[in-house]
Amino acid sequence: MQPFVPSDQNLREFSLRAVLIGLVMAVVLGSANAYLGLKAGMTIAATYPAAVIGMALIKLMKGTILEENIARTVGSIGESIAAGAIFTLPAFVISGIWPTFFTKGHYLTSSLVMFAGGVLGIMFVALLRRVMVEDAELPYPESIAAAEIHKAGARGGSGTKFLFGAMGIAAVIQGLVQVQLFATAWEKFIQFKVASINLVQGLKAKVAGGLLLSSPGISPAYMGVGYIIGPKLGALNFSGGVLAWGLLVPMITYFLAPGVFPNGASNGDWIALSYSVWMNIVRPIAIGGMLVGAGFTLFKMRKSLATGLTRSVSDVKKAAAGEHTVERVNKDLPFTWVLGGIAFAAVVTFLVTWKIFAVAPLVALVAALVMVILGFFFAAISGYLVGIMGSSNNPISGLTLTALVVTALVMVALGVKGNAGVAAVLGVAAIVCVSAAVAGEMLQDLKAGHILGGTPWRMELGDIIGVALVSFVLFIPLMVLHEGDIKAQATQKLAQLQAQQVQTVTTTDGKVYTLDQVKALPADQEKTVLGLDAGFGSKQLAAPQAGLMALLSKGIVEGKMAWPLIIVGMMLGLAFILMQVKSPMLVSVGMYLPLETTFAIFLGGVIKGVVTMAAERRGLNEAQKVRVENNGVLLAAGLIAGEALVGLLFASLAFFDVNFRLTRFIWGQGNAPGAFWISVLILLGIAVYLVRVPLANAGAADEPAPPSANF
Template identity: 85%
Template sequence: MQPFVPSDQNLREFSLRAVLIGLVMAVVLGSANAYLGLKAGMTIAATYPAAVIGMALIKLMKGTILEENMARTVGSIGESVAAGAIFTVPAFVISGIWPKFFTAGNYVTSSLIMFAGGVLGIMFVALLRRVMVEDAELPYPESVAAAEIHKAGARGGSGTKFLFGAMGIGAAVQALVQISVFASTWEKFAAFKTTTINLVGTWKAKVAGGMLLSSPGISPAYMGVGYIIGPKLGALNFSGGIIAWGLLVPIITYFLAPGVLPEGAPEGDWIALSYSVWKFIVRPIAIGGMLVGAGFTLFKMRKSLATGLTRSVSDVKKAAAGDHVVDRVNKDLPFTYVLGGIGFAAAVTFLVTWKIFHVGGLVSFVAALVMVILGFFFAAISGYLVGIMGSSNNPISGLTLTALVVTALVMVMLGVKGQEGVAAVLGVAAIVCVSAAVAGEMLQDLKAGHILGGTPWRMEMGDILGVALASVVLFIPLMVLHEGDITAQGTKRIAELTAQQVQTVTAPDGKTYTLDQVKQLPADQKKAVLSLDAGFGSKQLAAPQAGLMALLSRGIVEGKMAWPLIIVGMMMGLAFILMQVKSPMLVSVGMYLPLETTFAIFLGGLIKGAVEMFGAKRGLNEAQKVRVENNGVLLAAGLIAGEALVGLLFASFAFFEVKYKIFANPGMFWISLLILAGIAIYLVKVPLDNAGEADEPAPPSANF
C-alpha cells in the first residue's frame, strides 16, 4: 500500500505547534475520560476527537497533514493513560492501602506507575509495529476511520461532505440521548414459569427465572465500528453476547433465583439479579476464556512475532553497519532505546514494590520480571484486539484482571501476604494495565500514520512526551473528583446534623469531634469520621473496575478467589479452539462487553452486509464498489467522530455540574427505533447512490 505521503517526501511533522496542540488535548481528553470512567466505568476513544480538533487547528495555521497526524497521536494518548489510571489507582484507596489519597508519596507513586506503564507500552509497540500494522487480517477499523478524516480534510471536495455530514448526524443523535429527550435503552425481563424438578433421587428443587431482553445501544459510533469491521467479525463478537445473555445468565438465574428473590418479586429485582449474575459470575468465566484466547492468539502469531522481532534487530544491525537505510515510514525508535525503556519500566517496578510497598528484594525482582512478561503479552493482545475492533471496544479491564490474577498467584507462591502483598499486586497490575491501554492506542495511531505516511519514531517520541505529561497531571483530576465528592457529601451531612442540633460525633475509632472540628479535617479523615458514602467506590464515583481489582487482589492474597469460574472459562475457551472458532478471544470479549454494545456493533455489521448485497444486485463494477466502500467508511468515521465529540462535551458539562437533562424518566422508546432505522437507511442509501458511473476511474480504496 502506498502511503498518502510517500516515504521520499519530507513534510513538516514533529513541529512545536503540533506537539503542543497534542499535549493540551492529551490532558483535556484524558481528564474527561477519567471522569467518565470513575462515574460509569467506561471511556470514550479519543482518536476521533483528537483527529478532528487537531486537523481544524493545524489547518488554521496552514500546517501539513503529517502535523495533523502528530497532533492526533499525542492528543489521543492521554485517554489510554487515563483508562489505565482509573481502573487501578482508585483500588489503592478502596482496598485500604491508601487511607489518605492526596499525599506527596501517593502522587509520586501514581505518577511513576502511569509513566512506567506508558513507556513500557510504547517500547513494546516499537518492537511489534511492523508485524502488527502490516497484518492483512487486521482491519484496524478506527485507524482507517481516523486516516480518512485527515485525508478527507486534505482532499476537500465530496469526501468532506460525507464525513462532516455524518459527524453532524452522530453528534445530533448523541446530544438527544444525553439530554434524555427519549428513552435510549429498552429492557424487559421475560419470566419463566415456576417449576419443580427432580435433581438427585427424591431431592427436589423449586426453580424459577427468565431471560433479560435488551435493545441495541442507540449509538451511531458503535454502528459505525460495526460497519467498518463488517458482518463476519460483528457476528462473531455478538455470538459471545448471545452465549452470555441467552444461555449463561438465564440458566444461572433459573437455579439461583428461588434462594435470592421472593415469589412475585418485581421486574426490577429480576433485572438487577441478571446483571449481578453477569457481572460476578459470567464475566469471570469470560476472563477465563480470554486467558485461553490470549494464549491461542499469541501461539497463532508466533511466527509473525518472531519475524518482526528478528527484522527489528536486523534493521538495527544493518543501519549500524551503514549498509542499509530504513525508509522513513518504516523507521522506529532505535533498538537500544527500546531495551533501555523496558529496563526503565522494570527498574521502576522493582523500586516501587521494594521501597514503597515494602516487599522483599527477591519478591520485587520477580514482580518486575512478571510485569515485563505480562506487559509484552498484553501489549500484543491489546494491539490484536484494536486491530479487530478498535480501541473503543478494547477490554482493558479484562486484560488487567487477568494480569492481576497471575500476579497475585505469583505473590502468594512467594509467600507474600497482608497489605504489602495486596499493594504489590495492585502496583504490578496497574503498570500492566497502563501498558496495555497505551499499546492499543499507540498501535491504532501508528496504523493511521502508516496509511497517511507518518514517521513511526517521531510518533513514538511524541507519545512519550504525551505519556509523561498525562502521568504527572492526571492525579490532579482524580484528587479533585475524590476529595470534591467527600467535601460535598460531608457538607450535606454536617448540615443534617446541625439541623438535628447534634453538637459532636464519635468516629469509628472512638474519638469524639465537634462539628467545627470535623469541618477542618482533611477529606479522607472527614469521610471516616462521618462514615460517608463518598469518594472512590461510592455511589457518586463507583469506579467499578477499580473496586473489582481491589476485591480480587484481596481475595487471592487472602485465599478467597472464585477459581472454579476462571477454570470454567478456560475450559470454554479450549472448547472454542477445538471447534475451530475463528477467534475464541473475540467471542469471550463479546461475553465480557454489555449486550447493548455488541448488539449495536452487530447491527452495523449487518448494514455493511446489506450494502454489499445490494451492490452485487445492482451489478456494480470494481470501480463503483471502491467508491461505495470509501463513501461508507467516511460516513462511519463521521458517525464515530460526531458521537465522540458530543460525548466529551457533555462529559465536561457533568464535570462542571451543568444540568442538561430534560426528563428524569424519558419514555417514547419508539423514537430510538426510528433513529436506528434512519441511520441504517442512511448508511445503505448514501454510499450506493454515490457509486458513480461505471466508466469513471476507481479512486484509491479505503479498505486497508
C-alpha cells in the first residue's frame, strides 16, 4: 500500500510545535482518562480525540500532515500510561501497603514504575512493528479511522466543532455540579413490611427490609461512556447494578436487619446498612465475578493469543537478523537502543523491588526476569489484539490480572511474605500493565502513521518523550483526585459535627482530636480519623480493577483472601458464562460500581440505541450512518473530556482547601424538591443533544463515506 506521503518525500515532521502539542495532549488526555477510569472503571482510546485536536492546532499553524501524525502519536500515549496506572497504583493504597498515598518516595516509585513499563512497551513494539503493521490479516479499525481524520483534514474537513462544543457543555454542567447548584442524584429507601403472627397481639406489621432506589448520576462523562459502548454493553453493565442493588443488597439486608436493628431503624439507618452490605459483601462477590470474567475473556481469545505469541518470537528473530529496508517509512529505533531500553526496564524493576520494596536481591532478580518475560509476551499479545479489535476493546485488565497471579505465585514459591511480597507483586504487575497498554496504543498509532507515511523511529522517539513526561506528571492528578475527594468529604463531615456542636473526635484506638486538629491532619490520616468512605476504593473513586489487584495480591501472598465471598462471586461468574452472557466481566464491574454510575452509563447506551433507530427510520444510507456514528463518538468523547478536566480542576481546589458553594444562595440547605428537577432537565438536555446533533449532521446522501471511527 502506497503511503499518503511517499517515502521519498520529506515533509516537516518531528518539529518542536508538534511534540509540544502532543505532550500537552498526553498529559490532558491521560489525566482525563485517569479520572474516568477511577470513577467508572473504564477508559476510552485517545487516538481519535488526539487526532482531531492535533489536526486542528497544527492546521492553524500551517503545519504538515506528518506533524499532525507526530502530535497525535505523542498525545495518545498518555491514555495508555493512565490505564496502566489506575489499574495498579491505587491498589497500593487499597491494600494498605501505602497508608499515605503522597510521599516523595511513593511519587518516585510510581513514576519509575510507569516510565519503566512505558519504555519496555515501546522497545518491544520497535521489535515487532514492521511485521505487525504490514500484516493484511490485522485490520486495525481505529488506526484506519484516525488516518482518515488526517486525510479529511488535508482535504478541508474537520470534526473539531463537535468535540470542543461537547467539551464546553460538559464543563459547564460539571462546574454547576461541583458548586452544588442542584442535586446530582436522588435516592430513597423503600421499606417493605411483612406480616408476623403474634399469639397475643394477632397479626402485626413489621418492617423487615427494603429497596434502595437511585437515579442516574448527573454526569455527561458517564453518558458519553454509555454512548460509546452502545446499548448492549451499557445494558450488561447496568444489569450488574440491578443484580447488586435489586437482589443481593435487599436480600442480605433482610436477613441482617433483625440483628442490626432490633428496635427499629430510621430511613437513614437503612440507607447506611445498604451501603455497608454493598461495600463489605457484594463488592467482594463482584471481585470473584471479575476474576472469572477476566479468565473467560482470555480463554475466548486463546487462538489469537497463541498466534500472537508464535508471531512475536518469529518477529524478534527477524529484527535481530536485520531483515529490514532502509526506506524512511520503515526505519525503527536502532536495535542497540532497543536492547538498552529493555535492560533499563529490567534494572529499574530490580532496584525498585530490592531497595524500595525491600525483598532479597535474588527475589528482586527473579522479579525483573519475570517482568521482562511477561512484558514481552503481553506486549505482543496486546498489539495483536489491538490490530484485530482496536485498543478500546483490548483486555488490559485481564492481561494484568494474569501477570499478577503468575508473579504472586512465584513470590510465594520463593518464600516472600508480608507487605514486601505484596508490594513486589503489585510493582511487577504495574510495569507489565503499562507495558501492554503502551504497546497496544503505540502499534495502533504506528499503523495510522504507516498509512499516512510517517517515520517510525521519530514516532517511537516521540512516544519515549511522551512516556517520560506523563510518567513523572500523572502521579499529581492521581494524588489530587484521591486527596481532593478526602478533603471535600472531610469538610462536609466537619461542618456536620460543628452544627451538632461536637467538639472532639475519638478514634477506634482511643485517641482524641479536636476539630481544628483534624483539619490540620494530612488527607489520608483525616480520612482514618473521621472514618470516611473517600479516596481510592470509595464510592466516588471506585477503581474496581485496582481493588481486584489489591485483594488478589494480599490474598495470595498473605493468605488473607476472603475466599467464601470470592468463591460465591466465581460461581456467579460461572453462571453468567453458562447463560452465555456476552461479557461476564462487564456485569461484575457493574456490581462493583455505584448504581448511579451504571445507571447513567446505561442511559447513554439507550441514547445511542435511539440514534441508531432514528437513522434507520429516516432511511439514511451507509455513508450517512457512518457520519452520524463518527459525529456521535466525537460528542461523547468531548463530554468525557470536558467533565474530567473540570472535575480535576475542582479536585485541585478541594486539595488546596478552596471550597465553593452556591447551594445556600438558591436552595438554602440544598434540600428543596426543585433541586433535583433541574438535574432531570439537564439529563434530558444531554439526551436531546446526543440525538439531534449527530442526526442533523448526517450530510448529503451522495457524499462518500469515511471509515467508521467507532471505538
